[in-house]
Amino acid sequence: MGFIEPDLPAVEPEHFLRLPLMERMRILAVNWAEHGFGSPRMVHTIYILKLIVLYALGGIVVATTTSHLPAFWHVSEWWNQPIVYQKVILWTVLLESIGIAGSWGPLAGKVKPMTGGIRFWARPRTIRLRPWTWVPFTAGDRRGWFDITLYIALLVSVAVALFSPGVHSDSLSAAVPGNTSGLVNPALLIAPIVLLVLNGLRDKTIFLAARGEQYLPALFFFAVLPFVDMIIALKLLIVVVWVGAGVSKFGKHFSQVVPPMVSNSPSVPFTWFKRAHYRDFPRDLRPSRIADVMAHVGGTTVEVITPLVLLFSTNRWLTLAAVAVMVIFHLFIVSTFPLAVPLEWNVLFAYATVFLFLGFPNWHGYGVFDLSSPWLALGLIAGLLIFPILGNFRPDKVSFLPSMRQYAGNWASAVWAFAPGAEGKLDRVTRSAKNQIDQFVEFGYEPAWAEVTMQQVVAWRTMHSQGRGLFSVLLKNLPDIDARTVREGEFLCNSVIGFNFGDGHLHNADFIAAVQREARFEPGEAIVVWVESQAWGSTVQHYQVIDAALGVIERGTWKVAEAVAEQPWLPNGPIPLAVTWTRPQPAVPAPAEIRDQQQHGHGALA
Known part of the structure; x- marks a missing residue:
């Protein structure tokens, strides 16, 4: 594979395209097992630059400069500041809503242009997809100026909350004496919450692109909960995402996902290692025992057990080890460049792991049993579990994203x-x-x-x-x-x-x-x-x-x-x-x- 040239299959294209369909699929499946999509290294370099410069560096610069915090290179001064975490979430929502984060570029089928999102959603007469026909005032399947206005208003509302300075919070000051940066003004979060819901009712595409199933609850917690409850609720949210994704990998599908994912990874340079994920390459491309172990030990087990350790552990060293495991887990996913390219999401979750469980550890009064009310705990757990449970029993009713089946192989x-x-x-x-x-x-x-x-x-x-x-x-x-x-x-x-x-x-x-x-x-x-x-x-x-x-x-x-x-x-x-x-x-x-x-x-x- 070259830096500029793609790694094309070893076929003569005119002859190849006249072969029967399933013979073509055999040749290309074998090719994928060794070479993946065959994207040139230049493509992966573009993604890495976007991830580091636009997302990570850009987000931290915006978060610190708008919150009167030291410059971004003073990591020790800002990594555990709650307003930074809030603004990183807002920054992620903004980029996802524009269409320049996940599902961007050639690996997501966008070659020229590389950006979808705003190019479609701010244009009249493009297709919109309402989630439920029974919702009033959502009839039709074409975008009008009302939809465009709602969409632009969402972007503006997120940007206003993101770029505005923090405000004083009594609950934050009580929990973290001496904090001067405050929190994002809760009043500024009402508009993004409402507009994300309204946009979603008119067009589920925008809601899902903004990753509303995960970031909308976070924005809600920012807006309504006192500081300690907010941190614990955020822990419950990320644990539900992890465990939900892990549980969704039970069954026969996920082992099928790992071999082609590893084969597509530019960080795996050894052909023998890619082949080892198949039972008998090139004759039998079903998953090998190695792939099963990768799927259900390195994948399912990690996503179910490690988050529960993080949620309940009061041991410093055990928590530190669990944090390291989850950070490595997400960085590994980034290294494979999966076709939906959820790179920003994985970097955010790696940072969130460190921020939530080391920045505000359970043994400092931020454990799940430190919530201000048992009724709040029950309400949070019920609210966070309803869509994953409903979506797995009735996948026809709920998108696979709120169902927490993000990369389980069990897809519509x-x-x-x-x-x-x-x-x-x-x-x-x-x-x-x-x-x-x-x-x-x-x-x-x-x-x-x-x-x-x-x-x-x-x-x-x-x-x-x-x-x-x-x-x-x-x-x-x-x-x-x-x-x-x-x-x-x-x-x-x-x-x-x-x-x-x-x-x-x-x-x-x-x-x-x-x-x-x-x-x-x-x-x-x-x-x-x-x-x-x-x-x-x-x-x-x-x-x-x-x-x-x-x-x-x-x-x-x-x-x-x-x-x-x-x-x-x-x-x-x-x-x-x-x-x-x-x-x-x-x-x-x-x-x-x-x-x-x-x-x-x-x-x-x-």
């Missing part, structure tokens, strides 16, 4: 299959980016290599549990699949609404219907297979086949155990599917272009 997902030439109809949709294939070409890739690169992302999906099911449904429903253009739903979603963080709910049937209003696909031109996350207590995942022009045309299930038992390229054919409903109409005929190619014995340059 989708793949799109276009008839030849039909993908171009997406250019009819009002948005601020072109199709990703065209972005790669404009960035300098030859068209055939741009197509191979886009298919590399599709192969990444096959390396996860739900990918085997999605492609099984495609193979069952589309006998012409080898002649179609197949696209990963999450990447496609990024080009249409400017954001995705692995949440399939952002490109579900509502999204497809919104796209169809402008794209105007003909029946059979755009077929989407979409699957919901596996619910607690269930052994299956529920899928839908959606024709963009007709709506849902099939529903069914597959068993998760049968999905994880197969290879990414399905050498034994589709896994068993249980069809539960079919639209009562004849099957959609293949478009004329595909029929013509099949008659002449050709595949497609997808």
Whole structure:
């Protein structure tokens, strides 16, 4: 891999693109196992510079200079100042809401331009996705000036709270005598809280992009709780996020996540170590025992046990060790550059671990049993647990982010299959980016290599549990699949609404219907297979086949155990599917272009 040049698969692109789809997936899955996405080092360097200069250094400079604290290089003077922590949270919310933190750049499917977010959400007629149809005054799926005003007002309100000096707090002075920097004015936090909720009711994309499921509770605690209760509530919040994420990794999915994540990490230079995460590279790409240990010892166990140690420990050395473990845990995730690129979030959590559990340790009166009221404790715990519990039992009702399944492998997902030439109809949709294939070409890739690169992302999906099911449904429903253009739903979603963080709910049937209003696909031109996350207590995942022009045309299930038992390229054919409903109409005929190619014995340059 070069600094500027990508690490492209060792194929001849024109010949490769004429191979059957699943043979292409086999070649690219094997390539991913050794090389990951193949991004040039320049891409990772850009991310590191953004993380260090814009986020970390920029955030600390803003927090210290607006709070009358010593310069940022005097770390010992500001690292445990509560107002710095508050402003780092606000800084993170601001960058996430603009779209220049998580889900930014090439690893998130944004090549030219690299920024989604504000370029879409401050533009009229772009797609907005309301979370619930029953909420009054939210009808429609296009952004108007009212939505843009709400969004800009959110950014302004966060900036005002961020750049304003602190105010005196009696509860802070009582707990930390001599503190002169104060806290963020609670009155200035009311507007960001209200506007984040209002924006979320109009468009769930903005709420999720701002990571409202985690930062909204923090802002609420800043605004209403006295200082000691605020610190303890923040500890409960971060522990719920950690433990929730750890618990969500129980089951069969997460072991599938670790091998392709390690394979994509530029910090792992040894090919033998990447191969060791697969049972028998290149013949068997299911997770090896090493991958299982990485997943459920280095991952699940750390995320469940270590946070509970931090929450209850009153031993200085045990707490210090637990803090070190969690900091290393988050820095390891940063080093792997996962495709949603949640780098800022992980750096924030590393700092939060040090600030909360060493800056205000349990043995100084900041333990969970030091809350001012047992009723407050019960209320906080109940409030923080309601969405993770509901979202895991009913994943169809709650986004995977409030459900705390951020990187568990148990995701709602989708793949799109276009008839030849039909993908171009997406250019009819009002948005601020072109199709990703065209972005790669404009960035300098030859068209055939741009197509191979886009298919590399599709192969990444096959390396996860739900990918085997999605492609099984495609193979069952589309006998012409080898002649179609197949696209990963999450990447496609990024080009249409400017954001995705692995949440399939952002490109579900509502999204497809919104796209169809402008794209105007003909029946059979755009077929989407979409699957919901596996619910607690269930052994299956529920899928839908959606024709963009007709709506849902099939529903069914597959068993998760049968999905994880197969290879990414399905050498034994589709896994068993249980069809539960079919639209009562004849099957959609293949478009004329595909029929013509099949008659002449050709595949497609997808």
